[in-house]
Amino acid sequence: MGVTLKDVAEKAGVSTSAVSRTFTEGASVSAKTRAKVERAAKALGYSPNALASSLTTGRTKLIGLVSNNFHNPLFLEVFDRFTRGLQDRGLRPLLVNLTPQETDPEATIRMLRQYSVDGAIVASSTLPPTYSEAFRAAGIPVVNSFGRFSTAPQVHVVGIDNVACGRMAAEALIARGYRRVAFLGGPENATSTQDRALGFLAALREHPEIDVSVSYARAYSFDAGRVEMTKQLMQGRAEAYFCGDDVLSIGALSAVQEAGLRCPEDVGIIGLNDMEMSSWQNINLTTIRQPVAEIIGASIDLVVDTVESPARHPETRLFPCRVIERGTLRPVTEPRQT
Amino acid sequence: MGVTLKDVAEKAGVSTSAVSRTFTEGASVSAKTRAKVERAAKALGYSPNALASSLTTGRTKLIGLVSNNFHNPLFLEVFDRFTRGLQDRGLRPLLVNLTPQETDPEATIRMLRQYSVDGAIVASSTLPPTYSEAFRAAGIPVVNSFGRFSTAPQVHVVGIDNVACGRMAAEALIARGYRRVAFLGGPENATSTQDRALGFLAALREHPEIDVSVSYARAYSFDAGRVEMTKQLMQGRAEAYFCGDDVLSIGALSAVQEAGLRCPEDVGIIGLNDMEMSSWQNINLTTIRQPVAEIIGASIDLVVDTVESPARHPETRLFPCRVIERGTLRPVTEPRQT
DNA sequence: TGATTCATTGCAACCGGTTGCAATTCGCGC
DNA sequence: GCGCGAATTGCAACCGGTTGCAATGAATCA
Numbered sequence: 158m159g160v161t162l163k164d165v166a167e168k169a170g171v172s173t174s175a176v177s178r179t180f181t182e183g184a185s186v187s188a189k190t191r192a193k194v195e196r197a198a199k200a201l202g203y204s205p206n207a208l209a210s211s212l213t214t215g216r217t218k219l220i221g222l223v224s225n226n227f228h229n230p231l232f233l234e235v236f237d238r239f240t241r242g243l244q245d246r247g248l249r250p251l252l253v254n255l256t257p258q259e260t261d262p263e264a265t266i267r268m269l270r271q272y273s274v275d276g277a278i279v280a281s282s283t284l285p286p287t288y289s290e291a292f293r294a295a296g297i298p299v300v301n302s303f304g305r306f307s308t309a310p311q312v313h314v315v316g317i318d319n320v321a322c323g324r325m326a327a328e329a330l331i332a333r334g335y336r337r338v339a340f341l342g343g344p345e346n347a348t349s350t351q352d353r354a355l356g357f358l359a360a361l362r363e364h365p366e367i368d369v370s371v372s373y374a375r376a377y378s379f380d381a382g383r384v385e386m387t388k389q390l391m392q393g394r395a396e397a398y399f400c401g402d403d404v405l406s407i408g409a410l411s412a413v414q415e416a417g418l419r420c421p422e423d424v425g426i427i428g429l430n431d432m433e434m435s436s437w438q439n440i441n442l443t444t445i446r447q448p449v450a451e452i453i454g455a456s457i458d459l460v461v462d463t464v465e466s467p468a469r470h471p472e473t474r475l476f477p478c479r480v481i482e483r484g485t486l487r488p489v490t491e492p493r494q495t
Numbered sequence: 496m497g498v499t500l501k502d503v504a505e506k507a508g509v510s511t512s513a514v515s516r517t518f519t520e521g522a523s524v525s526a527k528t529r530a531k532v533e534r535a536a537k538a539l540g541y542s543p544n545a546l547a548s549s550l551t552t553g554r555t556k557l558i559g560l561v562s563n564n565f566h567n568p569l570f571l572e573v574f575d576r577f578t579r580g581l582q583d584r585g586l587r588p589l590l591v592n593l594t595p596q597e598t599d600p601e602a603t604i605r606m607l608r609q610y611s612v613d614g615a616i617v618a619s620s621t622l623p624p625t626y627s628e629a630f631r632a633a634g635i636p637v638v639n640s641f642g643r644f645s646t647a648p649q650v651h652v653v654g655i656d657n658v659a660c661g662r663m664a665a666e667a668l669i670a671r672g673y674r675r676v677a678f679l680g681g682p683e684n685a686t687s688t689q690d691r692a693l694g695f696l697a698a699l700r701e702h703p704e705i706d707v708s709v710s711y712a713r714a715y716s717f718d719a720g721r722v723e724m725t726k727q728l729m730q731g732r733a734e735a736y737f738c739g740d741d742v743l744s745i746g747a748l749s750a751v752q753e754a755g756l757r758c759p760e761d762v763g764i765i766g767l768n769d770m771e772m773s774s775w776q777n778i779n780l781t782t783i784r785q786p787v788a789e790i791i792g793a794s795i796d797l798v799v800d801t802v803e804s805p806a807r808h809p810e811t812r813l814f815p816c817r818v819i820e821r822g823t824l825r826p827v828t829e830p831r832q833t
Numbered sequence: 834t835g836a837t838t839c840a841t842t843g844c845a846a847c848c849g850g851t852t853g854c855a856a857t858t859c860g861c862g863c
Numbered sequence: 864g865c866g867c868g869a870a871t872t873g874c875a876a877c878c879g880g881t882t883g884c885a886a887t888g889a890a891t892c893a
Contacts, residue, residue, distance in 0.1 A: 159608075161849055172873045177851055184852095187859095187871060207609040208546045208555065209849035212878040217546065219610075222590070227575035230568050230772075237565035240592035249610065250590045252560070254578035270497075271545040272557075272587065379775055411777040434568075434772065437717055439749040499879055510843045515881055522882095525841060547879035550848040835893090842887070851878080858871070863864100 160203040169197035180205050211273060220248050220460060221269040221277035221297075225255035225284065229377060229404060231432040231449070235280055235303075238453040246461065248275070257376075260284070262291040269297060276460040278302055282349040283377075286311065293471075298463035302456040305348040310471040313463065315456045317447050318475045319349050323356025325445060326399035326427055329480050331360075334490035335397040335425060337368040341385055341409060343377040343401030350401050353429070357399055370394055374405055382408025383415075390416050390424070397425030397486065403432045406442055410485060426485040429478075441484035448476045498541040507535035518543050549611060558586050558798060559607040559615035559635075563593035563622065567715060567742060569770040569787070573618055573641075576791040584799065586613070595714075598622065600629040607635060614798040616640055620687035621715075624649065631809075636801035640794040643686040648809040651801065653794045655785050656813045657687050661694025663783060664737035664765055667818050669698075672828035673735040673763060675706040679723055679747060681715040681739035688739050691767070695737055708732055712743055720746025721753075728754050728762070735763030735824065741770045744780055748823060764823040767816075779822035786814045 166173045171190055178184035179194040186194075197203075211217040220243055226232040236252075243250050251274060253265055269277055269292075276298035279289045284304075289312045292299035300313040307314065323340075330338045340357045342350040354371060361369045372389060374381035382405035389395065390412065400406035406428030413424045420426055421443075428435060428444035435442040455474050463469050504511045509528055516522035517532040524532075535541075549555040558581055564570040574590075581588050589612060591603055607615055607630075614636035617627045622642075627650045630637035638651040645652065661678075668676045678695045680688040692709060699707045710727060712719035720743035727733065728750060738744035744766030751762045758764055759781075766773060766782035773780040793812050801807050 159611075159849090162851095163849080173850080174852080174873060175871090177849095178872090181851080185871060190871080204605050204609055206611060206849055208611055209550055209878090210851070212547055212550070212849080212880090213851040215878085227571060227578070228771075230571060233565060233568060233571040233574075236571075236574065236590075237592060240565075240590050241594075244592060249606075251557075252574075252578050252588045252590045254575060254582060256579075267542050268587070271542055273497075273544060273546055379771075383776070407775065407777070411775060414777055433566075433717075437745065437749060438721070439745070439752055439778070497879085500881095501879080511880080512843060512882080513841090515879095516842090519881080523841060528841080544879055547848090548881070550850090550879080551881040553848085836891100837893100838889100838891075840887105840889080842885105844883105844885085846881100846883090848881080849878105852876090854874090854876105856871105856873080859869085861867090861869105863866090 159206070160201045162205070164201055165194060165197050165203050168201060169193045216275055217273045218248050219251050219272055219274045221253055221265075221274045222250040222280065223253040223255060223265060223277055224280040225257055225259065226281055227254055229402070229432075230434055231403070231430050232280070234433065234449055235453065238450060239278065239280065239457070242453055242457045246457065248461075255281075257283075260288065262288050266292060266295045266297065270295070276300075276464045278456055278460055279304070282316070283344070283347040285348060286314075296467075298460060298467055300456045300460045300463070302452060303349075305352065306473055306475060310473045312471050313459045314473045315452050315459060316475060317452070317478050319352030320356035320359070322429060322445055322478050323353040323358070323399070324360040325356075325478065325480065326353070326429070327357045327360035329427055329486065330397045330399065330425070331364060331367065332489050333397070333425065333487050336366070337395045337397075339370045339372065339389065339395035339398045341382070341389065341398045341400045341405065342371070342373045343405060344375060345373040347377070353399075353401065368394070374401060377402050377405055379404050379408035379411070382406060383412045385409070386412035387416070390418070395424075397427070400426060400428050403428040403430040403435045403442060403444055406444065406485075407434065407440055410440070410442065420485050421487045425487060427480070431481050435481075436483070443483040443486040444481050445478045446481045447478055451476045497544070498539045500543070503532060503535045503539055503541045506539060507531045554613055555611045556586050557589050557610055557612045559591055559603075559612045560588040560618065561591040561593060561603060561615055562618040563595055563597065564619055565592055567740070568772055569741070569768050570618070572771065572787055573791065576788060577616065577618065577795070580791055580795045584795065586799075593619075595621075598626065600626050604630060604633045604635065608633070614638075614802045616794055616798055617642070620654070621682070621685040623686060624652075634805075636798060636805055638794045638798045638801070640790060641687070643690065644811055644813060648811045650809050651797045652811045653790050653797060654813060655790070655816050657690030658694035658697070660767060660783055660816050661691040661696070661737070662698040663694075663816065663818065664691070664767070665695045665698035667765055667824065668735045668737065668763070669702060669705065670827050671735070671763065671825050674704070675733045675735075677708045677710065677727065677733035677736045679720070679727065679736045679738045679743065680709070680711045681743060682713060683711040685715070691737075691739065706732070712739060715740050715743055717742050717746035717749070720744060721750045723747070724750035725754070728756070733762075735765070738764060738766050741766040741768040741773045741780060741782055744782065744823075745772065745778055748778070748780065758823050759825045763825060765818070769819050773819075773821070781821040781824040782819050783816045784819045785816055789814050
């Protein structure tokens with residue numbers, strides 16, 4: 158089935174080296190042989206075997222795309238952008254779907270090794286930093302997208318400052334005059350949730366007059382948000398909630414509506430992510446927008462650069478978020494504080 | 496960086512063949528050498544290079560997963576199941592993200608060839624059959640998931656009977672006593688839309704007393720659905736709509752609510768897919784469920800089988816759909832007709 | 834004990850390319 | 864026509880494995 162280098166060489170009446178060289182950038186071939194080879198290649202329908210060449214060049218142009226977020230709608234956009242971004246640079250995404258319980262990187266590393274990926278992107282807001290660090294230790298250039306900020310990162314991290322986002326959410330609620338607020342987080346062991354809670358609570362410590370409470374949903378999911386919000390509404394302690402992410406928020410929103418309450422009149426909600434559905438007019442969720450495109454662009458840049466120079470010092474790139482004003486928080490009551 | 500077969504062989508004091516054989520199923524190796532090799536391999540942290548071995552075996556265990564549906568939330572579930580299903584069989588998904596305008600398979604085929612994929616799955620409800628047929632012609636075992644039914648298929652097709660679904664939707668509306676119904680399709684050139692319209696209209700031809708109209712949204716998207724439904728509501732001709740898919744339906748639903756109308760009291764809507772969001776209580780869309788898990792399971796089975804026996808005759812596997820009763824259609828008025 | 838069989842093992846060629854090196858060819862000036 | 868350096872080309876080894884084949888060794892049977 159496959160047309161090989163040798164076939165082309167034969168047909169063109171040249172050596173295999175000549176053929177190989179016409180297909181490699183910047184190699185020394187005369188215009189004449191190049192023409193002969195190209196003619197023969199076209200006639201035979203030849204295209205070089207990327208895997209065979211990777212044996213000698215050491216580059217497969219394969220990038221492992223590792224994620225455990227196959228249930229968060231935001232990640233459809235994430236996968237879309239990652240795959241497209243990689244393709245645009247001539248790279249190929251090898252997708253790895255981690256189960257939520259899977260926290261041991263060894264199996265994945267072994268697999269990525271077997272396929273000699275040039276690098277890997279770990280796209281997850283819940284995996285601990287040690288996960289990606291194991292990749293680096295195994296010699297695989299890696300970027301942790303949507304990962305946790307660190308002042309002394311062991312691997313490249315691209316994402317948002319979750320602590321700052323928590324703070325931003327708190328300030329948004331304060332600015333709208335809410336006096337009893339709550340954090341309704343994702344799973345307590347997710348790094349993103351931990352950081353968001355941290356920032357949220359820190360900001361509110363500066364406002365002792367405001368009542369704060371904290372609870373955690375068992376997952377970043379609609380149902381978990383709905384269940385947890387239902388529980389919270391029974392206690393009725395808070396006027397407004399900062400929810401772990403948008404899916405959770407929409408679940409919470411659903412619980413509010415179901416309880417016969419109105420949003421934002423009775424209960425305010427602010428989410429985080431700004432996934433596509435949040436802007437749907439019949440959801441209309443006020444939320445904090447995460448600049449997904451920028452994060453992914455930077456992640457790809459970084460992994461490509463690291464493949465070129467593996468000794469590159471690990472760095473953290475955080476992108477600013479901003480509040481997207483929609484319908485689940487009442488308007489700002491006083492001049493907005495920056 | 497990489498530990499090779501030779502390193503292990505040296506350390507274990509055996510030939511490279513011996514090492515290779517301990518790592519291949521059913522090869523002849525004595526327990527003694529196997530032990531020696533395994534000890535050495537473990538000590539060195541060796542794992543065989545899948546790409547190198549593919550050179551001789553002709554199997555990469557790579558499966559091209561080709562799709563142009565990176566904006567339909569259903570496909571997050573689709574990718575989740577595909578990747579997991581492939582992984583469970585020791586296969587690796589190489590993801591290809593087609594732009595909606597991209598209808599020429601050549602570039603993708605060339606790329607999949609370069610990576611010597613064992614097979615490919617084309618997951619799309621909008622691409623024409625000729626797309627996957629080109630894969631087959633190029634010698635790549637292929638399955639078209641969510642594809643169009645054909646009595647004389649040129650490639651394996653797994654999916655639903657869109658014509659039957661259109662009919663099912665029509666019957667659902669009739670059974671609920673709607674007298675003026677409409678089909679609000681996806682893009683007119685999508686095969687799935689064409690077939691759904693066909694079935695819908697065919698069923699209604701048997702009910703000349705019922706008024707039917709047809710229109711098409713410009714895409715399978717929320718906005719397109721909202722825009723088209725807004726347009727339709729101005730004319731106010733129909734009482735109930737069969738929308739091209741769930742995203743479209745939710746957009747339409749939003750338009751209904753925005754127009755100050757209630758669903759299902761004033762306007763009924765039935766979708767198709769039953770994606771996760773449709774069951775969210777604050778959406779609560781009545782829809783026709785597509786058995787995604789079964790479709791994907793069958794697709795993987797089929798592609799694997801075809802890799803084993805490429806001469807396998809192309810076949811079509813269609814899975815039955817069923818109406819999921821939720822809140823956007825009024826209840827059945829007369830004994831439900833099967 | 835000797836003949837025979839069968840499992841195990843290593844050699845070496847091969848999978849489809851790449852690349853260092855030496856040989857060849859070319860263009861050019863004289 | 865000759866000499867020279869530079870450009871082009873092919874040879875052959877190599878990338879990391881697999882596998883047919885023949886050689887080896889152990890086990891079985893008479």
